[in-house]
Amino acid sequence: MEFQAIILCGPGKGLEPLVSPLLPKALLPIANKPMLYYALEWCQRAGLSSVVVVCSSGAEQPISKYITLGYNSMQTSKSMKVEVVVHDGETGSIVKGLKDKIKLDFILLPCDFITDLPPQTVVDIHRNQPLKTIGTGIWYINSLDTMDKQTLKPDLTIHTPISNPHPQLLDIYSRPKANNQLHVRMSMLWEYPQATISTSLLESFIYVFSRKALDYDFGDADTASIITVMSEKGGGGESLKWNKPWTSVVRDIARDSWCHSKSADRDTVGMYVVPKEHSFIRCKSVSAYLEANRLILKQSSYTLPPTTATANGAAIGRDSLVGIGTVMEEKTSVKRSIVGADCIFGRECRLSGCVVMDGVVLGDGVHLDNCIIGNGVIIEDKARLVGCTVEGRYVVREATQSKNEILRGYSAEGLLDTSDEYEDEENEESDEDEDEEEDDDDEVDENDLVESEGEGIDVDDDDLFDRR
Numbered sequence: 054m055e056f057q058a059i060i061l062c063g064p065g066k067g068l069e070p071l072v073s074p075l076l077p078k079a080l081l082p083i084a085n086k087p088m089l090y091y092a093l094e095w096c097q098r099a100g101l102s103s104v105v106v107v108c109s110s111g112a113e114q115p116i117s118k119y120i121t122l123g124y125n126s127m128q129t130s131k132s133m134k135v136e137v138v139v140h141d142g143e144t145g146s147i148v149k150g151l152k153d154k155i156k157l158d159f160i161l162l163p164c165d166f167i168t169d170l171p172p173q174t175v176v177d178i179h180r181n182q183p184l185k186t187i188g189t190g191i192w193y194i195n196s197l198d199t200m201d202k203q204t205l206k207p208d209l210t211i212h213t214p215i216s217n218p219h220p221q222l223l224d225i226y227s228r229p230k231a232n233n234q235l236h237v238r239m240s241m242l243w244e245y246p247q248a249t250i251s252t253s254l255l256e257s258f259i260y261v262f263s264r265k266a267l268d269y270d271f272g273d274a275d276t277a278s279i280i281t282v283m284s285e286k287g288g289g290g291e292s293l294k295w296n297k298p299w300t301s302v303v304r305d306i307a308r309d310s311w312c313h314s315k316s317a318d319r320d321t322v323g324m325y326v327v328p329k330e331h332s333f334i335r336c337k338s339v340s341a342y343l344e345a346n347r348l349i350l351k352q353s354s355y356t357l358p359p360t361t362a363t364a365n366g367a368a369i370g371r372d373s374l375v376g377i378g379t380v381m382e383e384k385t386s387v388k389r390s391i392v393g394a395d396c397i398f399g400r401e402c403r404l405s406g407c408v409v410m411d412g413v414v415l416g417d418g419v420h421l422d423n424c425i426i427g428n429g430v431i432i433e434d435k436a437r438l439v440g441c442t443v444e445g446r447y448v449v450r451e452a453t454q455s456k457n458e459i460l461r462g463y464s465a466e467g468l469l470d471t472s473d474e475y476e477d478e479e480n481e482e483s484d485e486d487e488d489e490e491e492d493d494d495d496e497v498d499e500n501d502l503v504e505s506e507g508e509g510i511d512v513d514d515d516d517l518f519d520r521r
Contacts, residue, residue: 056176056261057157058096061144062089062108062116062164067204067338070444070461071427077112079164080119081342082410084349084391085376088336089116089164093124096162097133099172104135105154106164107147113139144299152267161260161299165336167345168257169352170327178325179261183219185310187269187320188262190222190303192254193327197334197344204338208300209235210251212324220324223248223311225304244311254326256300257333269294269306269320339442343425346391346408350374367398376411399434410445 065071065078072078079089089106096104108116117137125135138154140147148161160175179189195205211224223241235250242248295302303322310319327333336342350372367381375387376394385402392404393411402415406423413426416434424438427445432438436453443449444461 055157056099056101056160057155058099058101058104058160058162059148059151059155060089060092060096060104060106060162060164061147061258062106062112064109064112065165065337068336068342070442070459071339071342071425073445074111075115076428076445077108077115078336079106079108079112079116081336082393082408083167083336083342083345084353084374085393087119087123089119090124091167092162092164093133093135095166095168095172096160097128099160099176101133101160103157104133105151106135106137107140107151108137109141110139113137143296145295145297145302148299148302149267149295155264155267158261158263161258161262163258163335166257166259166333167336167348168327168331168333170331170333175259175261175325179323181219182323183321185319185321186219186221186323187266187306188260188303189323189325191257191259191325191327193257193333194253194329195255196329196332199340200344201338201340204340205255207251207253207255210254211237211241211248212251213245214247214249215324215326220326221245221310222303222307222322222324224308225300238312241311255335257327257335258299260299260303266306266320339425343408343423347389347406350389350391382417393428416451 062077062079065081068078068081071081080087082088083091093104106116106120120135120137125131136154138151140150142150175189175191179186182189192210195202206228208228209226210222211226213221213223223245226235237248294305306320307322310321332348334341334345334348336345366383367385368387369375369381370388373387373390373392375392376396378395379392379398380396381387381398381402382400384400385398387404388406390404390407390409392407392409393413395411396409396413396415398415399417399419401418403420403422405421407421407426408424409421409426410428410430412429414431415421416432416436418435419432420437421432422439424440425442426432427443427447429446430443430449431447432443432449433451433453435451436449438449438453438455438460440457441455442459444459447460447462449455449460
């Protein structure tokens with residue numbers, strides 16, 4: 054297939070305390086396989102020959118080790134080359150920085166998605182777009198009632214009707230923090246009078262783009278004036294166009310398609326919304342991570358490994374997965390759960406709807422319900438945990454009873470204010486990016502604005518909308 058893939062492995066701030074320097078987000082197990090495995094398998098099914106995995110410097114060693122000793126060793130076909138690249142910075146500059154490695158059109162992916170949407174569908178949607186379409190983005194609607202809705206932060210996405218043969222992205226605004234106003238450009242409405250504002254679309258961060266996007270000039274005279282203003286404040290031309298979240302880069306290209314006098318000649322960004330019959334999850338939070346494990350469990354069937362000690366009378370449901378080397382004593386029951394390798398469970402333990410990672414030790418009479426237990430955790434006798442997340446290596450004392458808590462240890466290092474190498478893959482359309490543009494804004498003719506009121510909406514204009 055004539056595409057290359059870029060997989061971005063962010064730090065996973067929303068998955069704390071499960072992530073650590075030794076266990077980066079990309080290697081968190083989902084159904085006892087690293088999260089990155091599913092993204093690589095998706096690329097394998099797409100028939101791609103080249104994949105670049107991008108991570109921070111701190112995650113390079115464990116991710117490289119997994120790809121070399123883990124993923125590659127399991128593949129019967131060596132047709133797909135996987136390369137690990139270290140890049141610290143905004144996701145826009147990361148993609149731009151890979152220009153010399155990207156020789157073909159590319160597919161940009163996060164490391165944290167789980168879906169049954171075939172990769173060929175995504176590629177075909179892009180191939181069938183109009184010639185002016187420089188890239189196609191994938192969006193989805195959450196279909197899981199059990200997901201923690203507070204962790205879902207859909208942007209305000211403006212687009213042509215999804216029912217159109219080829220829906221087009223027009224603009225993206227991050228969720229505001231203040232008043233209930235949204236400023237929409239009249240120039241956009243004149244050209245797209247049926248523009249729709251969606252408040253429930255979630256960004257999958259899967260994009261198929263033409264390689265020529267890496268040479269995108271972001272417009273004509275207006276963009277040049279913006280760069281001049283920003284350069285006077287200490288910035289510099291090329292980096293200012295790309296040193297932002299990739300979502301902001303896509304947004305700017307989408308805006309560029311209608312805000313210029315020569316908009317008819319500009320490139321456009323296409324859209325595709327995952328159909329309801331397909332599932333799609335981004336593991337950006339602890340609740341999403343738990344649901345992703347459950348989804349894989351439902352979609353697959355498993356055979357218990359022969360080393361599992363079930364002869365003692367432990368009851369393991371067919372809706373559960375148990376790793377190699379795990380031992381369970383008599384009268385222990387496991388239902389709708391995933392248990393990692395080399396765990397030791399005592400007598401009369403009860404697990405329901407849990408994810409238990411490798412090397413966990415449970416004392417006698419431990420009850421766990423809808424919990425996530427990190428690597429190497431020790432839970433002493435008669436502890437009762439409901440809806441809890443336990444950090445790796447933590448010790449839960451005897452007879453502890455906790456509900457909906459995060460159990461973790463704290464160190465002096467962990468209390469320091471340290472900055473991440475770069476934010477999660479999409480950076481949630483960082484507010485800082487919009488604030489910088491607002492600071493550089495020229496005066497805007499109010500006659501060219503339409504003010505739309507709605508609950509919880511307050512979006513400021515930016516430089517890319519200088520009036521024609």
